[in-house]
Amino acid sequence: MKWLATIVIVASFALPPFFAGDFYINLASQILIASIFALSLNLLVGFGGMTSLGHASYLGIAAYVSALLTSRYGFGHGAAAMLSLSATVVMAALFGLIALRASGLGFLMITLALSQVLWGLAYRMSGVTNGDNGVAGLTRPAPFGIPLETPASFYWFVLFIAVLSFLMMAIFVSSAFGSSLRGVRDQPRRMAALGFNPWLIRWITFVYAGFWGGISGLLYVYYHKYIHPSALSITSSAEALLGVIAGGSGTLGGPVVGAAVVLLLKNFASAYVERWNMLLGFVFLFIVLVMPAGIVPGVEKLTARFRGKRS
């Protein structure tokens, strides 16, 4: 029954291109990309208890490497994707070595600092990155010869990757490794006493999260066909973090919902509300006050209470 429901939900995700206008399909693609990004950050924040404010590093590095390889060095998209994901993983591994020396606010700050260094380099090394003019004139890949130029085809492509990412991350957290990660989050000493290596568990999670951040970065650059240092900025990291928390950290649906809320307020509601930044702030306030654990856990609690009353 549950599987059937899942299949129906996923299938319904595939439908928008049949009735919605281009603008809305593109918006949906962006939401999916932001969801993958938020989900990957959630591995750290929600399941690992590591609040990172530098996750845009991985999105940005994958996007930049792919953009530069395809536009400047004539690489095909397949090879460029492989190389940029490898670069992302290597960087995440390195950053993990440094960042995991700290915890709590220190971890937050060191991830922020590392991403700011990357941002600074992207800005300053204009000979390589073209600085704040960004890298333009990019193309989208054509996997198996299928062009992704139309909003609909690109949406389906992103949906496919998103479902795959979602499954891979779901498997990760529900595996034995995932439970040891939660154990390390809640009881690091006990886990260590039990013979686990908390550091290694955190580090592997860090790298895994970086990888999926890189995936979202590839989709990001395919979508925009342009990359600019702002993709690496604090704002970019903070938006994802806010999405994760607002949706419900440590849940699988939460980041998706949260990312959608942030993106819709920013890109859709802003057309109707001049003071959309303020609205965003009030929405966050409202969410935390009404549903302190986030939207998804909050709604689950409400429906549970509702059901309890019925029965």
Place this chain on the structure above:
Amino acid sequence: MQFWIIQGLNSLSLGGLLFLLSSGFSLIFGLMRLANLTHGAFFMLGTYFAAVALRSFEGLNIWITALGVGVTVAAMGGLFERLVLRRLRANPLGQVLVTLGMSFIISDACLMMWGGDSIPVPTPRNLQAPTRLFGFVFPTYRLVLVGCAIAAAVVLYLLLERTRLGAMIRAGVDDSQMARAVGIRVSNLFTMVFALGAGIAGAAGVLGGPILSAYPGLDADMLPLALIVVILGGIGSLPGAFVGSFIIGTIYTFGTALFPELAYIILFLPMIFVIAFRPQGLFGRVIA
């Protein structure tokens, strides 16, 4: 020689500004274990208030303005703590969300009220003429700012070490459960400290105004600086914030002058080293 003296003075004045900015943040974090990401917005609010007050009332004294604005922002901070933050005591992620949310609200409200222009905060008239010392020229107000920072440090130190409130705060920092047990009303204490921290940020915004001007984005420029200082100095340590401010002021000033190529990352590289090798910061204690 002139280079070293002028940039040395610059380091001091920037350090003073940074201490005014970050001491409130450090105070709040020390007691409440709360990273108040609204801090930059409180600072910016102070600068805008100063710009409005000092430009509309000719001859208004900047020190009185700083006091008045400090009290105003403190009241706002206290209210914010009472109404929102106290419900989230054991929810650090929730705190991140509301403090950032609040800073969005404040900065957008500033944009709505005062538009997108940068609005200068006038330098006090009697401090406008540059100071000339041995043939060097240096803005007088910057020198005064260093004095302000030192005075603020002394006052805060006395407040923490010599007053009843300070004793309660220290007790709360060391062991809030025990403090509660001996009859300290920790929840009121939290409100007071949050208000105090916010008020210092607001007053710092006033005093920084003549150097920085009020402009949209000031909050986002200042918040990372406050974080860097307290991380370097040791989270929640007032002496740490003091020393950290002047170290950062020096690194920034000489770094951008001597290595302009590194201007973007000059503040973050040292921080990465510090956290990597001394995660508790220079003056911080290891938190069990």
Place this chain on the structure above:
Amino acid sequence: MTISRRQLVGGLTGAGIASIAAPRILPAQISEPIRVGLLAAKTGPLASGGIDMDLALTMFLKEHGGILAGRKVELIVADTAGVPATARTKAQELIEKEKVGCIIGPLAAFEALAIADYLTEKEVPTLGVAAAEDMTQRHPSPWFVRLTSTSAQCTYPLAEYVTKELKFQKIVTVADDFAYGHEMCAGFQRAFEDYGGKIIQKIFTPLATPDYGSYVAQVKSADAIFLGTAGSNGFRFLRQFVEYGLKEKMAVIGGMTALDESVLRNMGDEALGIVTTSWYSAELDNPLNKAFAPAFRANFKYDPGYYAASTYLAGEVLEAALNATKGDVVDKKALMTAVRGNNAQTIRGVIKFDEYGNVIGNVYIRRVAKIEGRLVNAVIKTYPDVTQFWTYDKTAFLQSPVYSRDYPPAKNLEP
């Protein structure tokens, strides 16, 4: 929902705009309105310019009763927030959801570059204000024209003026460390050194610079300092420059945005005497500007500057083009040809476009003066019909690399 936004725009400028909202209420016998999109950063660090762009264009339409070339015009304003990715989404909103016939803006080069390919792909006539050199040089688009100036276009006359009239020989440049600042300083340096001057120091300050003190203290002794800045940063730099007593020692000159009216209105007498160059000044003495600038001031209590003038200008050019096509926007090619072909009378004087879509028009050297208690950019010299290539050979110009932080190389820097 769309109505609510139109009310919002109307609320900003008074009831006059109501005529724009009318078509939806009136019966369908009146033809569909022309839909024009404005991309402006109305929040974020660039908000100052974005807000003025919106105000001026709305005012332009209001003055025309919401009708250009006999057709109703509906303006849809989208806030890019000064972020490239948001600019892209907003461009999609305007084109895919709002079905606009043409786009005005955006302001920042990186916003314009983020959407350039998309706009070309969608074949949307764009009246641009961003200054990025290459958009009308090595990578022009048939669908893009620029009404204002390239980053460097206005600096060439200034270079001539300061060498020939003010006899400056050594100059320090300072600018924000991004493409606009790099290109502007590069262009100024090229012309100034070709006229025999020397750029002895180039300072680029990061966009988020908390304290300009350490930069001001580095400035070397020279005849003048050239400000290639925009918005609040240059303003803050200049204030520190004055506080450190440097304005007594050297002259200050600047590019088209450094002492913009939006900056001047918040400055004091320390700005007096600063010489800058631009394609506009609120003080311009031509009939159109004599109507526009006072009206803008009456409405909003301050002088229009670069940003306000840029969209008002866009309105004028669009109107001239629509007059030529008799109000037709469906034939986008014809509209674009009309835009490029017309010699529009505007608030900045008569303008034309070169084959790359860049404006050819007057450039004004201005000096800050006090008139009726306000600081203004008084025009002291007019350079007529300045092109983006100045006196240089076009082919050679386009064959060399685009201006950047390091090109052309500065040969006269003092250690």
